[in-house]
Amino acid sequence: MSDASTPDSVEPDHEHEHRHEGPGYATPQAAIEEGEREKLAYVMSLYVGTDVDAPDFVSVVDLDPDSDTYCEIVDRIELPNRGDELHHFGWNACSSSCHMEGLERRHLIVPGQRSSRIHVLDAQDRRNPELETVIEPEEVFEYDLSAPHTVHCIPDGEILISMLGDADGELPGGFLELNEDFEIEGRWEPPGEIEMNYDYWYQPRQNVMVSSEWAAPETYYPGFDLEDVEAGNYGQRLHFWDWEAGTVEQTIDLGEEGLIPLEVRFLHTPESTHGFVGAALSSNIFHFWRDESAADGDGAYRAEKVIDFESREHDDWDMPVPALPTDILISMDDRYLFGSNWLHGEVWMYDISDPSNPRRADSLSVGGTFGEVQEVQDRELAAGPQMIQLSLDGERLYWTTSLFSSWDDQFYPEEAERGSVMLKADVDPRKGTMKLDEDFLVDWGECPAGPARAHEIRWPDGDCTSDVWQ
Amino acid sequence: MTSHDVTLEWPDGRTRTVEVDENETILEAAECDGSVLPYGCRTGACGTCSGRLLEVEGTRPSNGERAGDGDADVCAVDDVVAYRRLPRALKDRHRATGYVLLCIASPRADCRIAVGSSVHSELVDNPWK
Numbered sequence: 001m002s003d004a005s006t007p008d009s010v011e012p013d014h015e016h017e018h019r020h021e022g023p024g025y026a027t028p029q030a031a032i033e034e035g036e037r038e039k040l041a042y043v044m045s046l047y048v049g050t051d052v053d054a055p056d057f058v059s060v061v062d063l064d065p066d067s068d069t070y071c072e073i074v075d076r077i078e079l080p081n082r083g084d085e086l087h088h089f090g091w092n093a094c095s096s097s098c099h100m101e102g103l104e105r106r107h108l109i110v111p112g113q114r115s116s117r118i119h120v121l122d123a124q125d126r127r128n129p130e131l132e133t134v135i136e137p138e139e140v141f142e143y144d145l146s147a148p149h150t151v152h153c154i155p156d157g158e159i160l161i162s163m164l165g166d167a168d169g170e171l172p173g174g175f176l177e178l179n180e181d182f183e184i185e186g187r188w189e190p191p192g193e194i195e196m197n198y199d200y201w202y203q204p205r206q207n208v209m210v211s212s213e214w215a216a217p218e219t220y221y222p223g224f225d226l227e228d229v230e231a232g233n234y235g236q237r238l239h240f241w242d243w244e245a246g247t248v249e250q251t252i253d254l255g256e257e258g259l260i261p262l263e264v265r266f267l268h269t270p271e272s273t274h275g276f277v278g279a280a281l282s283s284n285i286f287h288f289w290r291d292e293s294a295a296d297g298d299g300a301y302r303a304e305k306v307i308d309f310e311s312r313e314h315d316d317w318d319m320p321v322p323a324l325p326t327d328i329l330i331s332m333d334d335r336y337l338f339g340s341n342w343l344h345g346e347v348w349m350y351d352i353s354d355p356s357n358p359r360r361a362d363s364l365s366v367g368g369t370f371g372e373v374q375e376v377q378d379r380e381l382a383a384g385p386q387m388i389q390l391s392l393d394g395e396r397l398y399w400t401t402s403l404f405s406s407w408d409d410q411f412y413p414e415e416a417e418r419g420s421v422m423l424k425a426d427v428d429p430r431k432g433t434m435k436l437d438e439d440f441l442v443d444w445g446e447c448p449a450g451p452a453r454a455h456e457i458r459w460p461d462g463d464c465t466s467d468v469w470q
Numbered sequence: 471m472t473s474h475d476v477t478l479e480w481p482d483g484r485t486r487t488v489e490v491d492e493n494e495t496i497l498e499a500a501e502c503d504g505s506v507l508p509y510g511c512r513t514g515a516c517g518t519c520s521g522r523l524l525e526v527e528g529t530r531p532s533n534g535e536r537a538g539d540g541d542a543d544v545c546a547v548d549d550v551v552a553y554r555r556l557p558r559a560l561k562d563r564h565r566a567t568g569y570v571l572l573c574i575a576s577p578r579a580d581c582r583i584a585v586g587s588s589v590h591s592e593l594v595d596n597p598w599k
Contacts, residue, residue, distance in 0.1 A: 049518050051480075051587050053506040083509045083518065114510030114518060137512075146515070169515025169558050218558040221510070222517035223594035227561075319598045406517070409591040416587070 023105035024095025024462055028268040028332050028469060031095065031462060035392035038463075039064040040126055043422065044086040044455040045076070045444060048114055049405035050416055054449035055079045056086040058110060060127060061422065061442050063398075071442050077129055079119055084112025085405060088456050090151030090159070092120075092180070096204065096468040097155050105461065107132065107182070109159055111148030113404075114221065116140045118148060118161070120182045126460045133182050141167035143187050145176050147217040150199045155470050156180075160188055162197050165217035173197030173216075175246075189246045196235040199263050202243050204470045205270040209241040210288070210301075212261040212277055223406040229281065234260050238277060238288060240301045252303045257282045263327050263465075267334045267355070270469040273301075274355045276328055276337055283309040283323040285339065287355050306358050307350065309341060314369055321369050326403055327387050329464045331394040335429065336361065340385040342403055343411060345371030347385045347425065349397075351432055361432030364425055367401060377441050381421060383412035389457035390464045394429045398422060402453035419444040419451030474577040478505060478585045479524065495554065496521070496572040496583070507572060508587045514574040517559030520590045523568040526550050527580035551575035564593055 025031040041063055046056040060075035079086070092107040093100070108121040108129060116137040123129035140146060140163075147164035154160055157180040164173045172195045175188035196213035203209070213235020214220055219228050228234060236258045240250040254261060259281040266275040273290035285307035294300040311320035323341035330337055330352070337350045337358060345368015350358035365372040368384025375381060383401040390397050401420045402408050408415045422442035425434040444452040458466060476496055477487045490499040497519055500507050510518035547568050557571045569592075570583060 048510055049508055049587055049590060051506065051508065083512070085510060114516045116511065141513075146511070146513075165515070167513075168555070169511060169513060217511075218515045221515060222520075222559045222590070224597070225561075225594045226597045317599050321598060406590065406594075409587075410594060410596050413591065 020098050022097045022100035022103045023093040024098045024467060026098055028334070031392050031467065032332050032394070035461060037393070038391055038396070038459045039067075040460050041389070041398065042089075042108065042123075042129075042458045042460070043400065044089060044110070045447070046084070046086050046402070046405065046453045046455065047449065048083050048085040049409070050450070052450040053082070055082045056084045056112070057452075058086070058108070058121065058129065059454065060129070071440060073442065073447070075128055076447075077121060077131060079110070079131065080134060081115065081117060083115050084117055085114035086110060086455065087113035087404070088150055089458065090466050091153060091458075092159055092182075093153050093157060094462060094467045096153065096470045097157060099470070100155070100157060103157050108458075109151045109161070109178070109182075111151065111161060113147055113149065116146045116148060123460065135182070135184065139184055140176065143176060143184065144191070145174050145187065147173070148176065149197070152200070152202065152466070152468065155204060158185065162200050162211065164197050164214060169217040169221065171195045171216045193248045194239055196237075198235065198261070201264055201266045201275065202468060203266045203270060203273065204243055204468070206273055206290070207243045208273065208290075209243045210264050210266065210275060211239045211241065212264045213237050214260060214262065220404070221406065223410050229259070234281065236261065236279070238264070238303060250301055252288070252301060254279060254286060254303060257284050257305050258286060258303075261286070263329070265328060265330050265465070267330055268332055268464075268467070268469065269334055272334070276330065276352070276355075278325045278328045278339060280324050280326050281322065283311065283325060283341075285325065285328065285337070285358070287358070289355065304356070306356065309344070312344060312370060317369070329388055329390055331390055331429070332392050332464055333394060333429070336394065336432070338388055338390060338397060340388050340399055342368065342384040342386050344368050345384040347388065347397065347399060347434070349427070349432065349434060362434045364434050364436055366423065366436060373436060376421070376423060376438055379421065379441060379443060379445070380418065382415040382418040383408065383420070385423070387456045389459070390427075392459070392462070392464070395427050397425045397427050397434065398457055400454040400457060402455050405453060408453060415453065417451060419447065420454035421445070422454060422457070475580045476577050477582040478507070479582060480586045481584075481588050490577050492552070492576050492578065494576060496575055496577065500572070507585055508590065509573050512573045514553065514555045514571050515558045517571065517590055517593055519571055519573040520559070520593060521570045521572045521583040521585045522589050522592070523547050523550060523570055524582040524584055550577065550579050550581055552578055569593065
């Protein structure tokens with residue numbers, strides 16, 4: 001019997017029945033126990049913004065050490081158009097629908113950040129997914145939305161996508177809802193709830209969703225400009241939503257130390273109201289939680305800076321180099337917070353057993369501006385660690401190196417010539433340590449049409465950055 | 471229908487002259503011609519398709535700012551192209567120095583334009599380096 005199906009572990013007002021007949025796992029612990037070792041990865045791969053005459057593609061990477069094609073891209077699903085900038089993607093169903101008999105974790109929803117085109121891939125054959133449906137940009141613009149980002153499924157089979165801009169690439173952004181047939185259902189939230197948008201995560205048992213802020217597409221698309229920071233064009237707020245109503249209940253301004261809050265994660269346990277967000281430009285990590293004893297509100301959310309990465313001096317840079325922590329994730333057992341400092345060249349893990357007081361467990365200095373390891377298997381690393389993904393058992397951390405094509409060109413221009421890599425560290429969760437696996441290297445520099453960038457990573461059967469429990 | 475000759479110039483020295491109607495964009499005409507130009511949003515928001523105006527036929531060099539080393543002076547870019555929509559990805563300083571969004575720009579004069587992914591990279595540099 002799963003944890004969540006134990007009557008004592010269920011809140012009295014929680015009506016969800018814990019029959020596990022649908023996709024995913026009954027609980028986060030079940031994912032750890034029942035999930036197999038990842039043998040394939042889907043990775044966003046892109047040519048947008050380069051002179052290579054080829055569309056972006058989804059890579060299928062062989063992660064099975066016993067396979068003859070280990071560390072190779074064994075399939076590439078080319079999309080129909082150039083110019084998409086594939087970025088983040090998600091499943092049509094995850095563990096939040098574990099009670100939905102007949103629903104499968106089968107379709108990958110793959111948006112183009114620049115094009116606003118949304119692709120649906122049928123991944124029933126895990127090694128050879130096929131393009132099934134394309135929602136063209138014009139259909140998206142009809143809802144005065146553009147720049148699709150985070151894809152999560154809603155527990156009943158529908159899909160919600162955070163959209164960063166309006167049809168003109170300006171503010172406000174919002175959320176686009178797709179139905180189970182992958183047609184646009186409409187705008188999920190009442191227009192005007194937020195201005196900026198980026199990532200989001202929901203905790204349905206607590207009836208809460210949290211969303212973060214990057215900027216208007218017209219601001220971040222061309223590249224990072226300090227003028228935009230000075231003009232207040234970048235975000236620094238978190239929004240806490242009533243998940244059922246789709247309305248913002250509370251907004252927290254993180255201030256100057258919370259500039260550009262990007263990836264936002266609740267702990268996996270559906271009972272928890274704790275989570276973390278990385279403020280990339282300020283190089284800080286914030287902890288947020290619901291303060292039940294808040295005197296000025298009924299269970300208001302609080303946010304507090306808990307990790308601060310100092311800028312570092314470098315001879316080749318005129319000003320101290322910020323760390324730029326661009327991605328974070330929480331291990332499936334909710335014990336560790338992992339992250340990547342893209343500019344410094346570091347992956348790190350903090351013990352978050354006490355989420356208010358993260359304790360630095362270990363880090364790896366690899367790639368980036370300061371990395372102690374600058375090549376793996378004689379392959380020079382063109383950029384720092386960026387998008388990360390962790391095995392369900394928490395023992396293998398993988399990462400790619402591309403952030404966003406135009407930002408890559410500013411900070412690591414050589415990545416356009418060499419392409420991205422995917423690297424791996426072996427993690428010892430018991431001791432809280434990481435070790436770079438120098439036998440592991442996937443190289444996007446050798447793609448047939450030319451060097452490509454690699455971005456977000458997903459496992460075929462659920463992972464630490466997409467599964468939610470109801 | 472009036473058309474203009476737009477000469478596209480890549481960093482490796484390749485050039486291609488495309489005849490562009492006044493009601494089509496330079497990107498559309500280049501695609502019909504089989505020329506590969508970078509693009510993204512196709513709505514003027516992302517800047518991926520940025521080109522840089524090098525010369526306008528029939529106009530004397532203006533006193534405008536130079537667009538870059540080795541480039542001819544440019545006259546007001548807004549007189550050379552008509553935009554279907556607002557070129558949101560370009561800041562005033564970009565437009566003043568001759569940058570053009572080819573996905574929404576139609577020519578109003580014969581001209582030469584630097585193209586290729588490196589033009590987009592010129593819009594912003596690393597502010598810390």
